[in-house]
Amino acid sequence: xxxVGISExxxxxxxxxxxxxxxxxxxxxxxxxxxxxxxxxxxxxxAPAYIGGVIAYRGEVLTAVSLRALLxxxxxxxxxCVLVLDGDAxxxxxxxxxxxxxxxxxxxxxxxxxxxxxxxxxxRALFSGSFGTxxxxxxxxxxxxxxxxxxxxxxxxxxxxxxxxxx
Amino acid sequence: MGVVDELTxxxxxxxxxxxxxxxxxxxxxxxxxxxxxxxAEIFRSVHTIKGTTGFLGFVRLERLxxxxxxxLGSLRDGRLTVNAELVGGLLKLMDGxxxxxxxxxxxxxxxxxxxxxxxxxxxxxxxxxANGELEGGEPLERPVHREPARGDYKPAxxxxxxxxANEKTLRIDVDVLNRMMNLVGELVLTxxxxxxxxxxxxxxQLLARRLNSVTTDLRETVMQARMQPVGHVFGKFPRMVxxxxxxxxxxxxxxxxxxxxxxxxxxLEAIKDPxxxxxxxxxxxxxxxxxxxxxxxxxxxxxxxxxxxxxxGSVVIEVEDDxxxxxxxxxxxxxxxxxxxxPEQAEAMTERExxxxxxxxxxxxxxxxxxxxxxxxxxxxxxxxxxKVGGTVEVESKEGHGTLxxxxxxxxxAIVRALVVSSGGQGFCLPQGALAELVYVPWREAPTKVxxxxxxxxxxxxxxxxxxxxxxxxxxxxxxxxQLEHGFYLVVLDVEGCRYGLVxxxxxxxxxxxxxxxxxxxxxxxxxxxxxxxxxxxxxMILDVAAVGERAGVRAAAREETVAxxxxxxxxxxxxxxxxxxxxEQWSGERRQLRALPLSAVVRIESxxxxxxxxxxxxxxxxxxGDLLPLEDRGExxxxxxxxxxxxxxxxxxxxxxxxxxxxxxxMGMVVRRVVEVAGGDLLQSxxxxxxxxxxxxxxxxxxxxEAFASGERLRDVA
Numbered sequence: 001x002x003x004v005g006i007s008e009x010x011x012x013x014x015x016x017x018x019x020x021x022x023x024x025x026x027x028x029x030x031x032x033x034x035x036x037x038x039x040x041x042x043x044x045x046x047a048p049a050y051i052g053g054v055i056a057y058r059g060e061v062l063t064a065v066s067l068r069a070l071l072x073x074x075x076x077x078x079x080x081c082v083l084v085l086d087g088d089a090x091x092x093x094x095x096x097x098x099x100x101x102x103x104x105x106x107x108x109x110x111x112x113x114x115x116x117x118x119x120x121x122x123x124r125a126l127f128s129g130s131f132g133t134x135x136x137x138x139x140x141x142x143x144x145x146x147x148x149x150x151x152x153x154x155x156x157x158x159x160x161x162x163x164x165x166x167x
Numbered sequence: 168m169g170v171v172d173e174l175t176x177x178x179x180x181x182x183x184x185x186x187x188x189x190x191x192x193x194x195x196x197x198x199x200x201x202x203x204x205x206x207a208e209i210f211r212s213v214h215t216i217k218g219t220t221g222f223l224g225f226v227r228l229e230r231l232x233x234x235x236x237x238x239l240g241s242l243r244d245g246r247l248t249v250n251a252e253l254v255g256g257l258l259k260l261m262d263g264x265x266x267x268x269x270x271x272x273x274x275x276x277x278x279x280x281x282x283x284x285x286x287x288x289x290x291x292x293x294x295x296x297a298n299g300e301l302e303g304g305e306p307l308e309r310p311v312h313r314e315p316a317r318g319d320y321k322p323a324x325x326x327x328x329x330x331x332a333n334e335k336t337l338r339i340d341v342d343v344l345n346r347m348m349n350l351v352g353e354l355v356l357t358x359x360x361x362x363x364x365x366x367x368x369x370x371x372q373l374l375a376r377r378l379n380s381v382t383t384d385l386r387e388t389v390m391q392a393r394m395q396p397v398g399h400v401f402g403k404f405p406r407m408v409x410x411x412x413x414x415x416x417x418x419x420x421x422x423x424x425x426x427x428x429x430x431x432x433x434x435l436e437a438i439k440d441p442x443x444x445x446x447x448x449x450x451x452x453x454x455x456x457x458x459x460x461x462x463x464x465x466x467x468x469x470x471x472x473x474x475x476x477x478x479x480g481s482v483v484i485e486v487e488d489d490x491x492x493x494x495x496x497x498x499x500x501x502x503x504x505x506x507x508x509x510p511e512q513a514e515a516m517t518e519r520e521x522x523x524x525x526x527x528x529x530x531x532x533x534x535x536x537x538x539x540x541x542x543x544x545x546x547x548x549x550x551x552x553x554x555k556v557g558g559t560v561e562v563e564s565k566e567g568h569g570t571l572x573x574x575x576x577x578x579x580x581a582i583v584r585a586l587v588v589s590s591g592g593q594g595f596c597l598p599q600g601a602l603a604e605l606v607y608v609p610w611r612e613a614p615t616k617v618x619x620x621x622x623x624x625x626x627x628x629x630x631x632x633x634x635x636x637x638x639x640x641x642x643x644x645x646x647x648x649x650q651l652e653h654g655f656y657l658v659v660l661d662v663e664g665c666r667y668g669l670v671x672x673x674x675x676x677x678x679x680x681x682x683x684x685x686x687x688x689x690x691x692x693x694x695x696x697x698x699x700x701x702x703x704x705x706x707x708m709i710l711d712v713a714a715v716g717e718r719a720g721v722r723a724a725a726r727e728e729t730v731a732x733x734x735x736x737x738x739x740x741x742x743x744x745x746x747x748x749x750x751x752e753q754w755s756g757e758r759r760q761l762r763a764l765p766l767s768a769v770v771r772i773e774s775x776x777x778x779x780x781x782x783x784x785x786x787x788x789x790x791x792x793g794d795l796l797p798l799e800d801r802g803e804x805x806x807x808x809x810x811x812x813x814x815x816x817x818x819x820x821x822x823x824x825x826x827x828x829x830x831x832x833x834x835m836g837m838v839v840r841r842v843v844e845v846a847g848g849d850l851l852q853s854x855x856x857x858x859x860x861x862x863x864x865x866x867x868x869x870x871x872x873x874e875a876f877a878s879g880e881r882l883r884d885v886a
Contacts, residue, residue, distance in 0.1 A: 042706040045593070045642035046692045054689070054698055054706055061698040061706065063686035092686060148688040 011109050015131070017102035017138060018083070021073040025098070026105060026131070026138045027083065033093065034084040035101050041079070050151055052097040057084060063148050064095030067141075070126060070151070085143040094148055105138065107131040112140065125154055178219050179272050180336045185212045186261050186268075190406035193254050193261070197409070200249035209257075210239045216264065228267050234292035235260045247295075256295050258406065263288045337432060343392050350385040357381055390578075395435050397475040397484065398426030404446055408471060411450045418457055418468045419450055425475035430482050434576055437556045438484065441549040445486040445572045446471065448546075453490035453570050463567065465489065481558075481793060482578060487571040493564040495521040502527070522562050526550045554662075554713075557583060557600050583682060585699075587675040587707060588658060591644025594707040596680055596699055597669075601712045603661040604771065605674065609654035626657060626668050629766065629845065630746065633659065636719040637670045638710075642694070662713040667721040669712075678702060682709060694718065749843040749870060750820070754807030761843060763870040764822065770834065771821040772842060777808060780817070789836050791821065800838040807840075818842060 015026035016035075034057075041053035041064065052066030064082055068075060082095040112129040119127070128142040144150065192209050196202065217232035235257070241247045270276070357378050364370055401423050412419040430438075454460075454469035461467055474485040499513040502524045508516070525546045550560045558576035577583065584599040606628065608616060617635070618625045624635040635657070638644075657668040680699040689695065694715055695708045747763040773791075780798065781788050787798040787805055798805075798819065808817055820837040 040705070043593070044689055044692070044695075044708060045591075045644055046694065047689060051688060054685075056700045056706055059683075061683040061685060061700075063689055094686065148686055152688050152691070 012106055013109050015105045015107055015138065015140070016083075017105050017133075017135070018067075018081070018098040019100050019102060020067040020071060020098045023071075024102075024133075024136055024138050025067070025141050026107075027085070027096075027141050027143060029104060031085055031143045032083050033086060036082040036084065036095075037101075038079045039082040039095075041082075041097070048152065051148065052095075055082060055095055057093070057095070060093065062093055062095045064097050065146055065148055065151065066097045068097070068099075070146075071123075085146065094146075096143075096146055102135075105133055107133065107138070175223060175271065175275075176336075178223060179268055182216050182219070182268055183265065185216065186265050187402055188212070189261055190258065191402055193257055194405040194409050196249055197251065197254045203243075206239070206243050210236070210243050213239055225267075225271065228264065228271075231260070231263055231267070231288060234289040235264075238292045238295055253295055256291055258410075260288060260292065337393075337395075339392050343388060347385070347388050347392065350381060350388060353381045354378075354385065390431070391429075393432050394429030395432050396426055397428045397430055397435070397482070398423070400435055400439050400442060401426050401473055401475075404473065407443070407446065408450060411447060412469075415451060416456060417450065417454055419454055420468050420470050422470065422472045423474075424472070428475040428477055428482060429578075430475075430576070431578060434482075434556055434578075438553065438558070438574060438576055441552045441560075441574065442484065442486065444545060444549050445574075446473070449486055449488040449490065449570065449572075453488040453492075455491050459491075477578075478575075478793070481575050484574045484576070485571060486574075487569060489569040492566040492568055492570050493522060493525065493562070494566055495564075498522070498524055522564055525562065526560070557598065559600075582679055584677065585680045585709065586658070586677050587701060588638075588656070588669075588671040589673045589675055590671045591639040591642065592672075593644065594675060594701060594705065595638070595671075596678075596707050596709040597658060597660070597712060598709070599677065601660045601662045603659040603666065606657040606659060606668070607654060608657055611654075613654065628657075628659070628668070633657075633666060633668045634719070634721050635668045635670055636715060636721065638715070639670075639672070641715065641719060660712045660716070662716060665716060665721055667716050667719070669715065676702070680707075680709070746845055747870070747872070748820070748845055751840040751843060752802040752804075754802050754804045754840055761870050762839075763872050764820065764837075765872070766845060768822050769820050770823050773819045773821055773836075774816045775819045775836075777805070777815050777817055780805060787838070789819065791834075791836065794834060796821070796834055796836045798836040798838055802838070802840060804838045804840050 014029045016029045016032055017024060017026050019025070036055070036057070039055050041055060043053045044051060047053075050065055050069045052064045052069065054061050054063055056062075062082075062084065066075075076099060080097050080099050081101050082097055083101070084093060084095055086093055108131075111131050113131075114129055115124050115127055126141065126145055128140050128145065130137050130139045132138075189209055189212050192205055192212075196205050196209070199205065213232055213235050217229055217236055220226075220228040220232060238247075238257070238260075242249070242253070247253065357374060360370070361374050361378070364374060405421050408419055408421045449471055450469075454471070455463070455465075457467045460469065470489045472485070472487045474483075474487070476483055495518050499508075499516065499521050502508050502521075503510050503513050507524065507527055513521075526549075527547060546562075553560050553574050553576065556576055558574060561573045561575070562570065563573070564570040585596040586599060586602060587594050587596055589595070606626075608626075616627050618627060618632065624637075625632040626635050627633075656671050656674050658671055658674075659666060659668050678701065680701070682697045683699060684697055685695060694711055696711045697709045698706055699709060701707050746766040748766050748769050749761050749763050751760070752762045753760060775789060779789065781790070787800055789796045789798050800806075804817060808814055818839050818841065820839055820842075821834060822837055823834050
């Protein structure tokens with residue numbers, strides 16, 4: 001999707017801001033295919049905790065990752081928003097469940113600051129830096145790192161299913 | 168596949184296809200050495216490859232193709248005659264070409280390693296060519312100074328899976344593509360109209376209907392485009408059969424029919440391996456050596472037939488040989504030795520049941536066993552592969568006359584029939600194929616029917632203990648579900664020879680579901696094969712019934728039990744004491760005569776809508792699970808029901824006679840007035856002087872046993 005009137009210069013990035021818990025995050029708008037509001041989530045039994053469920057999207061079944069679960073925030077009541085993201089070449093599309101989606105924020109690429117070294121492992125694996133904006137610190141998320149299979153590989157997020165399987 | 172550009176990719180796909188076709192042409196050529204057209208076709212193919220390679224700059228390939236072309240040229244001009252050695256050499260050439268093509272596909276280059284194999288092959292070509300010219304067209308008798316060409320085929324090369332280029336590309340008729348485009352255009356127009364209309368407008372209904380028809384047409388067209396003729400898979404068999412037969416020292420002729428039968432591309436890929444396996448088995452173990460065949464009064468040349476045809480929404484592929492058949496006695500003997508069945512069980516098994524033993528995993532793993540027993544190399548793998556795509560495998564064999572392996576696969580994988588069940592408040596789909604029966608268990612009956620052994624729950628179903636698996640507990644859904652007041656449902660599933668009952672809260676609708684693949688993370692859970700969108704719009708996971716059984720531990724334990732069950736089922740006819748299904752057959756008549764059927768002969772009791780009963784001539788027929796079932800209505804129940812109009816369904820017993828002989832026993836339906844009960848009883852010795860019918864003492868009362876099943880004989884042919 002192109003946004004008319006905004007220069008697509010190398011040095012600025014347009015970020016879609018999103019909210020999870022009460023923290024502000026951003027994802028490069030080029031990487032977002034679609035935002036689904038009020039999407040009905042279907043939980044999958046025995047799935048790892050970070051999988052929020054599956055949703056139907058244009059003839060596909062999308063696996064949706066819950067950002068809240070990843071961040072260790074309490075699960076939200078009611079319906080959230082689902083961002084449809086493209087994975088890298090090998091992985092299919094997936095969804096990211098967030099509380100709500102803000103708007104498009106233009107930030108300068110140069111203004112990005114790296115993750116602080118004091119950040120815990122799990123967060124460091126997910127965040128790819130942050131930008132200072134008028135609304136506060138916007139933490140950049142990288143869709144590639146949020147891919148369900150990637151998260152599974154990292155092993156930092158203990159699958160909940162395991163303990164249940166034993167039953 | 169980034170290394171290869173579009174042009175090369177196309178060339179590769181085309182050339183490989185050409186080579187596959189040539190394999191067949193060459194084997195044909197061996198049969199009909201004087202067929203000029205065939206020769207011309209082979210020549211053309213090699214020539215095309217040579218021409219294109221020169222153009223694309225593959226020097227190595229060109230040189231090899233050139234050598235082949237020269238040889239084929241001499242052949243075409245009549246300077247050489249066809250013989251086995253020549254064909255062998257040419258087949259080797261094909262393998263050489265194929266190998267280079269594969270190398271190009273992998274690396275993008277034909278490989279600079281100027282290995283001697285090329286030179287060797289080219290030399291062989293020259294040699295064959297020169298040989299022929301020396302002898303002036305006389306058939307070649309003298310072997311070439313190196314090893315005879317036929318000796319050094321590597322079966323590994325011929326049997327290697329088809330190259331990736333063939334699997335990723337698909338040839339589509341331009342007409343089909345045009346039709347698709349038209350339909351998409353239609354779809355866009357319809358959408359425009361819908362967007363411009365209001366829900367309450369009068370045209371909305373019309374538009375919805377139009378959308379429906381466009382979607383249906385589009386679906387059909389796309390499915391059609393995915394259909395590939397079965398001949399694509401058959402095509403590689405003549406070559407394989409030739410090589411195998413040579414290496415086994417047998418002579419085998421292959422016959423095909425129904426090559427044009429269409430099958431979904433993905434399914435075609437899926438059955439390729441099982442089919443290859445079956446063909447290999449047939450030649451290796453089925454067809455006897457020429458001398459033995461001659462001794463048995465058969466034609467020296469063995470016959471292998473591959474047939475494909477469509478039947479009731481599925482595609483049937485048959486592999487039949489006229490070889491020695493499967494010696495059931497030895498199968499049983501080995502099964503007992505392997506501890507798969509006890510000697511007593513083996514004793515009671517019918518021939519058909521014994522044949523099923525070759526599909527047992529334990530049967531194939533022992534190499535020695537398969538060698539002696541004749542068949543069964545990895546037959547469990549064949550069955551597993553076919554069942555994975557929702558198909559079935561049957562085997563029929565007559566000792567001394569041959570074996571028939573029948574694969575039945577659905578037309579498409581994408582859409583399957585499934586039963587939607589609910590458990591723990593969520594919907595799940597169970598593929599219809601695995602479903603054996605449904606049992607409703609009200610709470611008040613649960614204590615008497617459910618038994619415990621240790622922590623395992625068992626359900627007493629017609630005097631057999633069935634392991635129970637609670638779906639909600641396995642999926643960790645317990646507690647989320649609603650408390651059920653009335654009872655629960657037991658879905659009896661039958662997968663890969665083991666049965667278990669899946670406990671679910673409720674049954675919903677049977678639906679035709681569209682299978683959607685899951686992401687790897689969810690596939691790793693291991694219990695779901697996919698997901699689907701239900702008619703209600705919600706998503707439901709499709710359960711992998713085999714995996715559910717396995718995780719619950721049913722599989723290993725159940726194997727012995729199922730074997731035991733099979734054995735006991737077959738016993739009633741032989742043994743005097745057994746269970747009978749008692750029913751009333753006559754519609755009219757004051758004296759309600761009770762009749763009985765051995766329970767083992769009854770597969771199911773169905774309630775059939777009268778409108779589903781069809782007639783051919785005066786004979787009632789029922790379409791039942793993809794089979795045409797003849798209905799027997801001796802009590803004239805159908806007429807009675809139609810006359811009174813009191814009910815619109817009839818009770819039909821789906822029966823299957825215990826078979827003797829190689830053929831699948833025919834199923835049939837028996838229309839009855841009312842099923843009374845199941846009871847134990849004794850079959851009385853028949854005494855034709857008292858009564859021409861077979862009698863049994865059931866519940867201390869004399870009951871007539873239905874004649875077709877009274878003796879161990881085959882069910883008489885109703886149709």
